[in-house]
Amino acid sequence: MKFGFIAHPTSVxxxxxxxxxxxxxxxSREQAYGFSPENWQKENVVPFTRFERVVSATGAQCSGIVHYMPLTAEEMLSQPQVMTDRVVEGIHQLQQEGAELVGLGGFTGIVGQRGMQTAKRAKLPVTTGNSLTAYVAYKNVLDALAELEVSEDGAEVAIVGYPGSIALVIARLLLPHGVRLRLVHRHRESSPAHLLAYLPEQYHRQVILTNDLSSCYQNMLFYVAATSSGGVIDPARLLPGSVVVDVALPRDVMEQASPRSDLLLIDGGLISASEEVSFGGVQPEFDPKMFMNGCLAETLILALEGRAEAFSIGRELDSKRVLEIGEIAQRHGFFPTPIASLGRKVTKQHWSAVRQFHHSRNINVGVLAERSELTLNQTRSRFAQYINPEMARFYEHHHLERVFVKGQGAILTDTSGAEYLDFVSGYGCVNVGHNHPSITEAMTNYLVSQQPTFIQYVSMPYQASLLAEQLAALAPGDLSRVFLSNSGTEAVEAAIKLALAASDKSQMLYCENGYHGKTLGALSVTGREKHRKPFEPLLTQCHSVPFGDIAALEVALAKGGIAAFILEPIQGEGGVILPPGGYLEAVRKLCDDYGCLLILDEIQTGLGRTGKMFCCEWDNVCPDILVLSKSLSGGMVPIGATLSASRVWDAAYGSTDRFALHTSTFGGGNLAATAAIATLDIIEKEQLTIRASTTGVMLKQALDDIASEYPFIKAVRGKGLMLGIEFEHSFSGSIAATVEELAHRFMWDAAGTYHQISDKAKQHIDSAVEDIEKSLEDMFVLRVVTKLAKEHQILTFMTANSNRVMRIQPPLNLSESDAMRFIHAFRQVCEDLSTFRN
Known part of the structure; x- marks a missing residue:
């Protein structure tokens, strides 16, 4: 059977x-067939789309035509009689195109006495689709109650728009479940008895009538909105945790200038098709299966049934027929789930955001296993609501929204009990593994002893002094002064200030593509535009040079005025980029020649990561200032350290007036120092530098072997257990080729049409196309990351400056079996993704 449908736009x-x-x-028709006056005439309805062959889950088939009535609801309601004529004319046009049944969407079904006049004048059956719309909205309410663990029996729901056809039938369907209803109407002249007469008398005690919507705002959390006017519910007045199933078009919930995350506004009446349903598209991915308007879906489903009948017409909808069409829809593969909110799928995080207002729940660590799903969803919700909504969306989109509840060695355990092999290790923060027992013991003993943690500037901290002595002994050369802080970026800030204070020069050099942190000073010497641009102007005396280019460095130093040069021995966040051989030695010599202080940032490369305690030791280079953080406390307590030669420190702060020019309230705390001392002892006792070197060689060789098989792996780089895998899966030119491949098959002149748009528009399109293709290349790397995590329980991630480099930074005490587990998993993922090898 062929159906027709007359929709209308719900907004300008x-x-x-x-x-x-x-x-x-x-x-398009003009370009294909030439100019014709008939092609440019006023139309009653606008052809929108065709479904040439819809196949349901039962194998039933139909086809359909959808036309648009090019008027908004307000425009239609302003001329109801004229609109009835136009709708009837549209029905006859669809009949001429072969339709045997016509559906009326939204206000095209309301005009003409709720479709009654239209049905009498039409020459074939018409339906408003309101029965399926009502069924889905009814199921939306029940699903919301179930998701929020609210019992149907005794639940309170406000229905706005009673006794309209959809509002009335939803009330009739909910009452047998024991739901208590507050029916909001606009019939000031109608008596309560008259309004209650629409409902079976046995349920009258479950109902409260009101014409004052504001009375609901004080104590109602569930709403169904189905008026014909729109814009009646003020979201600012809703209680936190409120759920509104908005069936109205236009929407009954007013637009929010600042959407509230503690509300759930459900797009009521939308239905989605299962995988078994086909719309006959060339590419199934583009079948319009999600969130179909219930009115259109009802028409389509009746056509699949071969039922050319006026199923939903008139003032009242029959409850039995509403349930009937819902059952038929599900048999054909159309379901009320997933639920949509403002056009997007409702997730577990959405439910969690409002669930907390329906129940009082206290979660403690001891019952995490029993409440794992709740803990996961509540954490997701809190993160999205109180920490970083956009990051939460990124996590969700790429299946990264895990919550870990235990860490031991190289293993992290999530709320479900799944164990993951950690090849990120906090971006190098847990070189000794998660919760190393020796560090835990040292910290526990310290806390039990009740020694003071923060006593800076009124005494000399004991543990912090021990740590400074141990660091000075481990560090190369005369790096005998130690400033303790709380993070890597703070340690870099301290290094910048120290260098400037120690020198009579005011300029600084840093490397392109380098990364030193995101506070303003550290950001001024970080070499990626994406991180810098929103905060400019930064420190104006900082200038970049290419990493690994000794000639460019000398040119910059020769200009004079350079107080210090800061760089990483290996650019970690830049994509694990190693400089050419002999570079660090040449840098050291040039800095000496030009009286420039050398600052080495070993926040990632230090403490055994590359196979030596400090990466600069591979080149026998000693900086003037050395920066540490990340794994200095084994990832247990925030800490950073800035080591310097005594002559540099004395030049900067070696007087009564200057010794306190740079301080840190929490820097040098005894608890953090205790953890750091234990960490340094572990690195030495467990010979983690040697293990990093030997395991790193084995891993790199295995990765090189895999790279030789798969051309989309551009390079494997690194030293020790600081490795990076760079991917190159190019999509360059793909969009232009796709457009060209399709365009020359069209009868209309696609290329000619594109040629006629403005140069500015074409420039924007070209730029957007290039960015999209680059994004597709970045997404390929994320698929590798996702597959390793979802299918093999191995955690990896990209580097901060390069989205195409996957970092390999496991704990340094990684076992050989875990290393091989990663290799086998990575090889399998590459094979899985090798449909196109390049």
Whole structure:
């Protein structure tokens, strides 16, 4: 059976969308067949789309035509009689195109006495689709109650728009479940008895009637909104945790300038098709299966059933027929789930964001295993609401929204009990593994002893002094002064200030593509535009030179005025980039020649990561200032350290007036120092530098072997257990090729149409296309990351400056079996993704 459907835009932008589609269609026909006056005539309805062959889960088939009535609801309601004529004319046009049943969407079904006049005048059956819309909204309410663990029996729901056809039938369907209803109406002249007469008398005690919506705001958390006017519910007045199933078009919930994350606004009446349903598209991925309007879906499903009948017409909807169409829809593979909110799928995080307002729950670590799903969802919700919503969306999109509850060695355990092999190790923060027992013991003993943690500037901290002595002994050369802080970026800030204070020069050099942190000073010497641009102007005396280019460095130093040069021995966040051989030695010599202080940032490369305690030891180079952090405390307590030669420190702060020019309230705390001392002892006792070197050689060789098999692996770089895998899976030119491949098959002149748009528009399109293709290349790396985590329980991630480099930074005490587990998993992932090898 072929069906027709008359939709209408629910907003001005959607009306303009219909206008665009109409313009595009007319121009295409003109380019294909030449100019024709008939092509540019006023149309009653606008052709929108066709479903040539819909196949349901039962194997039933139908086809359909969808036309747009190019008027908004407000425009239609302003001329109801004229609109009835136009709708009838549209039905007859669809009949001429072969339709045997016509559905009326939204206000095209309301005009003409809720479709009654239209049905009498039409020459074939018509339906408003309101029965399926009502069924889905009814199920939305029940699903919301279930998700929020609210019992149906006794639940309180406000229905706004009673006794409209959809509001009334939803009330009739909910009452047998024991739901208590507050029915919001606008019939000031109607008596309560008259309004209650629409409902079976046995349920009258479950109902409260009101014409004052504001009375609901004080104590109601569940709403169904189904008026014909829109914009009646003020979201600012809703209680936290409120759930609104908004069935109205236009929406009954007013637009929010600042959307609230503690509300859930459900797009009521939308239905989605399962995988078994086909819309006959060439590419199934583009089948319009998600969030179909219930009115259109009802028409389509009746056509699949071969039932050319006026199923939903008139003032009242029959409850039995509403349930009937819902059952038929599900048999054909159309379901009320997933639920949508403002056009997007409702996730577990959405439910968690409002669940907390329906129940009082106290979670403690001892019951995490029993409440794992709740803990996971509540943590996701809190992170999205109180920490970083956009990051939460990134995590969700790439399946990274895990919550770990235990860490031991190289293993992290999530709320479900799944164990993951950690090849990120906090970006190098846990060189000795998670929760090393020796560090835990040292910290526990310290806390039990009740020694003071923060006593800076009124005494000399004992443990901090021990740590400074141990660091000075381990560090190369005369790095005998230690400033303790709380993080890597703070340690870099301290290094910058120290260098400037120690020198009579005011300029600084840093490396392109380098990364030193995100506070303003550290950011001024970080070499990636993406991180810098939003905060400019930064420190103006900082200038970049290419990493690994000794000639460029000498040119910059020869200009004079350079107090210090800061760089990483290996650019970690830059993509694990190693300099050419002999570079560090040459840098050291040039700095000496030009009286420039050398600052080495070993926040990632230090403490055994590359196979020596400090990476600079591979080149026998000693800096003037050395920066440490990350794994200095085994990842247990925030700590950073800035080591310097005594002559540098004395030049900067060696007087009564200057000794306290740079301080840190929490830097040098005894508890952090205790953890750091234990960490340094572990690195030495367990010979982790040697293990990093030997395991790193084995891993790199195995990765090189895999790279030789798969051309989309561009390079494997690194030293010790600081490795990076760079991918190159190019999509360059793919969009242009796709457009060209499709365009020459169209009868209309696609290339000619594109040629006619403005140069500025074409420049923007070209730029956008290039960015999209680059994003696709970045997404390929994320697929590797996702597959390793989801299929093999191995955690990896990209580097901060390069989205195409996957970092390999496991704990230094990684076992050989875990190393091989990673290799086998990575090889399998590469094979899985090798449909296109390049």
């Amino acid at each position: 932008p959607l009306k303009r969308h219909a206008k665009l589609m109409d313009m595009f269609g007319r121009m």
